Amino acid sequence: MSEARRAILARIRAQLARPPSAEEAARHDVAARLARTAPVLIPARAQLEGEARIALFCEKARTLGCAIERLPDLGALSGAVLAALRRHNLPLELVRAADPLLDAAALEAEPLLSVRIGVPEESDAVGLTVALAGVAETGTIMLASSRARPTLLAFLPETSLVVLPCAWIKGSYEEAWAMLRALPGWPPRSVNLVTGPSRTGDIPPSIELGAHGPKRLILFLIDRIG
Amino acid sequence: MADSPRVALFVTCLVDLFRPSVGWAAVALLEAAGCRVEVPEPQVCCGQPAFNSGDRRTTEDLARQLIPALEPFDYVVAPSGSCAGMLRRHFPELFEGDPAWSARARAVAAKSFELVSFLVEVRGMRVPPGRFSGRVTYHDSCSGLRELGIKDQPRRLLRAMSGLELIEMEGCEVCCGFGGTFCVKYPEISTKMVDDKAARAEASGAELLLAGDLGCLMNIAGRLARRGSNMQVRHVAEVLAGRLDAPPIAQSRG
Amino acid sequence: MEPLSLAFRERAARALHDPVLATAMQRLERGWQAARARAAADLPEFEALRDAAVAIKDHVLANLDLYLEEFERRFTAAGGVIHWARDAAEARAIILDICRRAKARTVTKSKSMVAEEIGLNAYLEAQGLRVIETDLGEYIIQLAGDVPSHLVGPAVHMTRERIAELFAKAHGGPPKQDSAALVAEARQVLRQRYLEADVGITGANFLIAETGSIVTVTNEGNAELTQGLPKVHIALTGIEKIVPTVAEAFVFLRLLARSATGQEFSAYTTFLTGPKREDERDGPQEMHLVLLDNGRSRMLGGPFREMLRCIRCGACMNHCPVYLAAGGHAYGWVYVGPMGSVLTPHFVGIDKSWPLPNASTFCGRCEEVCPVRIPLPKLMRLWREEAHKRGLAPPAARVGLTLWAFFARRPALYRLATRLAMAALGALGRRRGRFSRLPFASGWTVSREFPAPQGPTFTAQWRAARGAKG
Numbered sequence: 047m048s049e050a051r052r053a054i055l056a057r058i059r060a061q062l063a064r065p066p067s068a069e070e071a072a073r074h075d076v077a078a079r080l081a082r083t084a085p086v087l088i089p090a091r092a093q094l095e096g097e098a099r100i101a102l103f104c105e106k107a108r109t110l111g112c113a114i115e116r117l118p119d120l121g122a123l124s125g126a127v128l129a130a131l132r133r134h135n136l137p138l139e140l141v142r143a144a145d146p147l148l149d150a151a152a153l154e155a156e157p158l159l160s161v162r163i164g165v166p167e168e169s170d171a172v173g174l175t176v177a178l179a180g181v182a183e184t185g186t187i188m189l190a191s192s193r194a195r196p197t198l199l200a201f202l203p204e205t206s207l208v209v210l211p212c213a214w215i216k217g218s219y220e221e222a223w224a225m226l227r228a229l230p231g232w233p234p235r236s237v238n239l240v241t242g243p244s245r246t247g248d249i250p251p252s253i254e255l256g257a258h259g260p261k262r263l264i265l266f267l268i269d270r271i272g
Numbered sequence: 273m274a275d276s277p278r279v280a281l282f283v284t285c286l287v288d289l290f291r292p293s294v295g296w297a298a299v300a301l302l303e304a305a306g307c308r309v310e311v312p313e314p315q316v317c318c319g320q321p322a323f324n325s326g327d328r329r330t331t332e333d334l335a336r337q338l339i340p341a342l343e344p345f346d347y348v349v350a351p352s353g354s355c356a357g358m359l360r361r362h363f364p365e366l367f368e369g370d371p372a373w374s375a376r377a378r379a380v381a382a383k384s385f386e387l388v389s390f391l392v393e394v395r396g397m398r399v400p401p402g403r404f405s406g407r408v409t410y411h412d413s414c415s416g417l418r419e420l421g422i423k424d425q426p427r428r429l430l431r432a433m434s435g436l437e438l439i440e441m442e443g444c445e446v447c448c449g450f451g452g453t454f455c456v457k458y459p460e461i462s463t464k465m466v467d468d469k470a471a472r473a474e475a476s477g478a479e480l481l482l483a484g485d486l487g488c489l490m491n492i493a494g495r496l497a498r499r500g501s502n503m504q505v506r507h508v509a510e511v512l513a514g515r516l517d518a519p520p521i522a523q524s525r526g
Numbered sequence: 527m528e529p530l531s532l533a534f535r536e537r538a539a540r541a542l543h544d545p546v547l548a549t550a551m552q553r554l555e556r557g558w559q560a561a562r563a564r565a566a567a568d569l570p571e572f573e574a575l576r577d578a579a580v581a582i583k584d585h586v587l588a589n590l591d592l593y594l595e596e597f598e599r600r601f602t603a604a605g606g607v608i609h610w611a612r613d614a615a616e617a618r619a620i621i622l623d624i625c626r627r628a629k630a631r632t633v634t635k636s637k638s639m640v641a642e643e644i645g646l647n648a649y650l651e652a653q654g655l656r657v658i659e660t661d662l663g664e665y666i667i668q669l670a671g672d673v674p675s676h677l678v679g680p681a682v683h684m685t686r687e688r689i690a691e692l693f694a695k696a697h698g699g700p701p702k703q704d705s706a707a708l709v710a711e712a713r714q715v716l717r718q719r720y721l722e723a724d725v726g727i728t729g730a731n732f733l734i735a736e737t738g739s740i741v742t743v744t745n746e747g748n749a750e751l752t753q754g755l756p757k758v759h760i761a762l763t764g765i766e767k768i769v770p771t772v773a774e775a776f777v778f779l780r781l782l783a784r785s786a787t788g789q790e791f792s793a794y795t796t797f798l799t800g801p802k803r804e805d806e807r808d809g810p811q812e813m814h815l816v817l818l819d820n821g822r823s824r825m826l827g828g829p830f831r832e833m834l835r836c837i838r839c840g841a842c843m844n845h846c847p848v849y850l851a852a853g854g855h856a857y858g859w860v861y862v863g864p865m866g867s868v869l870t871p872h873f874v875g876i877d878k879s880w881p882l883p884n885a886s887t888f889c890g891r892c893e894e895v896c897p898v899r900i901p902l903p904k905l906m907r908l909w910r911e912e913a914h915k916r917g918l919a920p921p922a923a924r925v926g927l928t929l930w931a932f933f934a935r936r937p938a939l940y941r942l943a944t945r946l947a948m949a950a951l952g953a954l955g956r957r958r959g960r961f962s963r964l965p966f967a968s969g970w971t972v973s974r975e976f977p978a979p980q981g982p983t984f985t986a987q988w989r990a991a992r993g994a995k996g
């Protein structure tokens with residue numbers, strides 16, 4: 047195995063034929079490059095602020111087939127979740143992340159809703175998790191795995207509910223990623239950029255939703271948290 | 273030189289052999305644009321058939337034969353995007369790292385132009401000398417379009433001709449399937465491509481199809497004729513120069 | 527997969543009579559081509575992103591050894607296990623070994639062209655493993671015992687009716703009529719397979735040296751279930767897939783979907799850094815990465831290095847009139863369209879694939895749309911040079927070229943010969959202005975009239991009219 051490694055690296059070096067005198071400069075170059083985290087190019091459309099940014103996020107996400115509900119605070123979440131499940135004729139049951147935001151929303155206090163905390167199973171129809179950022183540029187949400195937020199919550203159940211505080215909506219992927227950098231244990235094991243529900247064009251003629259991942263993606267944007 | 277540059281007309285082998293009237297149209301246009309036109313010898317071919325067949329040796333030999341003939345002139349102009357592209361883009365590439373020829377190839381490349389873009393961009397032509405009335409459509413030949421950026425120049429001149437109505441066909445930028453030796457190496461695919469082109473040209477409602485490359489034009493005209501279409505096909509220079517006395521490509525007199 | 531590329535012309539000719547293929551290719555042309563144009567026009571920075579992408583890849587390729595080491599260090603630190611594979615056989619053996627050690631019986635796979643390149647499925651199946659493709663297109667192909675015909679949409683050549691038949695045969699029940707029902711059926715069936723799988727195999731679109739992460743991009747979400755449910759995840763990709771930093775990955779991600787399908791972003795872009803962390807409740811316990819060379823390093827030293835910038839978006843084929851006429855299967859190996867015409871000779875040898883780089887009019891659309899500006903026509907031309915050197919061309923073409931070159935090198939003789947020939951042809955064709963049949967030109971006249979020359983050549987006329995100056 048390490049023989050293959052040696053052989054491949056040797057082949058590469060032979061082909062590149064970098065003179066020994068250039069070796070140090072090249073290493074320096076690479077190290078400098080890896081230390082640089084500044085964005086390369088952020089499109090103008092991503093450079094929006096405030097409401098305009100939220101509006102672009104919503105427009106893009108809706109175009110892709112996301113449903114979006116804007117709520118004043120976390121207190122409104124359980125009612126909104128219940129209403130959404132009813133609207134789609136779904137069982138009033140969900141599995142959720144152990145995220146403090148969801149704890150604060152007190153979903154368990156809603157008598158009609160049955161809530162489990164943990165990793166979803168095959169039989170779970172609805173998963174609820176928290177996004178760590180939104181990206182206005184393309185209506186994308188950024189999820190990051192942790193003990194509290196199993197990745198599968200947004201992939202296994204057919205309906206994916208995601209809570210996203212408005213203040214966490216950024217213009218570009220780069221700004222969203224910068225928020226992640228501040229987290230302990232960075233980088234997280236799994237970072238998912240989710241842009242609309244699962245889709246496929248493999249069976250003509252139409253684009254169908256829900257190929258493997260969620261068929262329904264419902265976003266709850268929260269104006270004020272904490 | 274500014275008022276009356278000395279221009280070498282690189283007539284291209286196809287025009288020389290099959291449609292000299294395009295050569296004369298080019299001469300007329302260049303003279304109308306104030307150029308002194310000469311046809312230097314030896315000029316046979318820019319070497320594309322060899323180049324695109326992977327025969328590098330022959331390509332280089334032909335280029336070495338041609339370059340000295342073109343060197344004395346202020347400009348080299350060809351009524352073809354693909355031959356001009358060969359001179360402008362590929363000659364320098366051919367001699368990269370060749371100390372004797374690289375500079376000469378680059379010098380010739382720098383002063384080589386496709387006819388219509390030369391008229392518009394170098395000579396500032398706004399209104400062409402010819403007259404024409406009728407509906408025409410324009411096919412963008414690949415090399416001219418993608419190697420030399422020829423898109424707007426012919427259209428600008430055509431639109432300046434009163435009585436000429438320019439109608440765009442669907443897929444005007446799609447290859448006609450000529451591709452030099454491609455059309456005989458892969459006749460089935462080439463036929464499908466030129467048939468699509470012919471169908472789209474007919475569907476445009478134009479009565480005349482124009483382009484800047486004789487290879488594409490012979491291909492398209494040949495297919496239109498086989499389809500029994502009465503759409504006419506000409507080189508754009510013929511219309512711009514108003515030299516329409518020769519019958520359209522693949523058509524008989526009368 | 528044994529290459530069938532030598533039969534390109536015959537296979538293409540047959541494909542031209544396939545109405546199903548024609549409809550599928552029209553979908554690509556009117557759908558993806560138009561969508562890409564819109565997506566590019568909607569992003570004013572698109573061209574600048576392309577330039578940035580080229581610069582990043584060129585920098586990485588020039589320092590590939592160093593970046594691979596940096597990537598390896600971080601990937602390993604995150605708990606991943608890296609495996610270097612010199613060639614296809616080595617990669618297959620590594621993967622089988624991991625499966626064996628995991629006591630695997632069922633393996634799920636999300637779409638990977640590198641897996642096709644090394645013939646992974648057939649190999650694992652021959653070793654007694656059950657391999658399930660999860661990308662819907664690949665799944666359909668697998669059921670049909672077929673091979674992909676497109677980089678991004680492997681089953682573009684299939685109709686809904688055919689898919690319905692395949693599903694009915696594999697899953698039981700009557701064939702479903704609409705796409706939604708078929709998708710739902712596949713979802714349900716494949717759900718079980720995900721849960722049964724012991725090992726999940728994915729590709730990787732990018733490897734990020736800064737973080738030691740691998741990036742997968744899908745629309746279906748199958749990569750996430752493939753790597754997220756079984757206890758072992760194996761990623762398989764080529765050594766050229768490295769980008770330095772996350773910030774630089776976003777340059778490519780902004781280009782990839784727009785170039786491929788005209789979407790602004792694919793539905794799922796996932797950055798994975800190591801296996802399940804100790805305190806986590808989901809994720810694979812082991813994460814392996816098989817880094818494949820298979821001749822890629824050979825391309826670094828010469829003009830083909832530029833081909834290693836390829837991000838497998840498929841734009842070149844979506845815009846290639848030859849691909850759109852012939853379909854992907856005509857190419858006879860894993861990689862198709864213009865990128866395939868450049869890559870296939872590297873993998874299978876030019877002697878087994880010379881018709882591919884010849885099957886281009888050099889119209890240049892591929893290069894025009896390639897997000898990383900690979901000069902595909904130039905690279906195909908280089909293969910033609912190699913083929914020419916080895917005498918790989920149909921005899922008629924060789925004879926024709928030699929004859930032409932003989933005259934072209936002798937301008938005086940050429941003038942004389944062409945003057946006589948054109949005079950004769952011109953006289954013969956004068957009445958109709960064209961020929962319906964000509965000896966030695968049947969490739970042309972089989973479907974086209976051959977325009978007759980006007981008669982006297984231009985150079986002869988010029989000399990007569992303006993004298994022999996110049």
Ligand code: SF4
Pocket residue numbers: 677835836837838839840841842843865892895896897898899900
């Ligand atoms: S060659 Fe360019 S256009 Fe073709 S698949 Fe690769 S990156 Fe895309």
